[in-house]
Amino acid sequence: MATTFPELDTRDLPVGAHAASIAAAIDGLSVGGSFILVAADDPRPLLGRLKADGHSGIEWSVLELGPERFRVEVRSRVGPRTVTDFLEGDHQRLDAILQQVARLSADGEDDEARERFAEFETGLGWHIDVEEEVLFPAFETNTGSTNGPTTFMRTEHVAIRQLLVACGAAVAGAGDVQRAIDELGKALAAHNLKEEQVLYPVSDHAVGGDAEREELVEKIQAF
Numbered sequence: 001m002a003t004t005f006p007e008l009d010t011r012d013l014p015v016g017a018h019a020a021s022i023a024a025a026i027d028g029l030s031v032g033g034s035f036i037l038v039a040a041d042d043p044r045p046l047l048g049r050l051k052a053d054g055h056s057g058i059e060w061s062v063l064e065l066g067p068e069r070f071r072v073e074v075r076s077r078v079g080p081r082t083v084t085d086f087l088e089g090d091h092q093r094l095d096a097i098l099q100q101v102a103r104l105s106a107d108g109e110d111d112e113a114r115e116r117f118a119e120f121e122t123g124l125g126w127h128i129d130v131e132e133e134v135l136f137p138a139f140e141t142n143t144g145s146t147n148g149p150t151t152f153m154r155t156e157h158v159a160i161r162q163l164l165v166a167c168g169a170a171v172a173g174a175g176d177v178q179r180a181i182d183e184l185g186k187a188l189a190a191h192n193l194k195e196e197q198v199l200y201p202v203s204d205h206a207v208g209g210d211a212e213r214e215e216l217v218e219k220i221q222a223f
């Protein structure tokens, strides 16, 4: 079962036509709509430029980051967002992919399960990196707390990354997939709940006003 989103593959287009074709796809998005952008090089800098250039109603998630191709899910977005909205939404997006991997693997669709797991791995890697490199430093600066929740979350990230590696090995054929997904899923559920109930809301509150909050969300999105 391949992804059902429409796809825009720029690899066969002349380089000079990339921006215009992506801009047209963005402008054609309905509310809540999305498409998968496929490219030979990382398309995120171009998406950032298009966004700054008036095609602003979008956000995106990485599905594949090279080396041979890049795939990014581009979605329409409405109104200002909070850190809680944005990253809780990413938790839900990743949970749904992991559940798909479990289903596909149970059905014996091993190739498809591996493809979806690769998307999960890329997405969770991005998610943890953006928390550690953008969100947690902002939290620490804005709250003055450098040895509290962020230290605890970083420690949990180390354990989650280890479970992710074990899960990848299982999906690749070297272990019990359902058990590995179950263990990773449990660790993520407990971790995500703490972030959603404490760290994200405090980040939203501590950053200052609406403009500062939107700026932080944009920084997270652009990472």
Ligand SMILES: [Fe+2]
Pocket (backbone or CB within 6 Å): 128, 131, 153, 157, 191, 195
């Ligand atoms: Fe986290």
Ligand SMILES: [Fe+2]
Pocket (backbone or CB within 6 Å): 087, 091, 127, 131, 192, 195
């Ligand atoms: Fe998170």
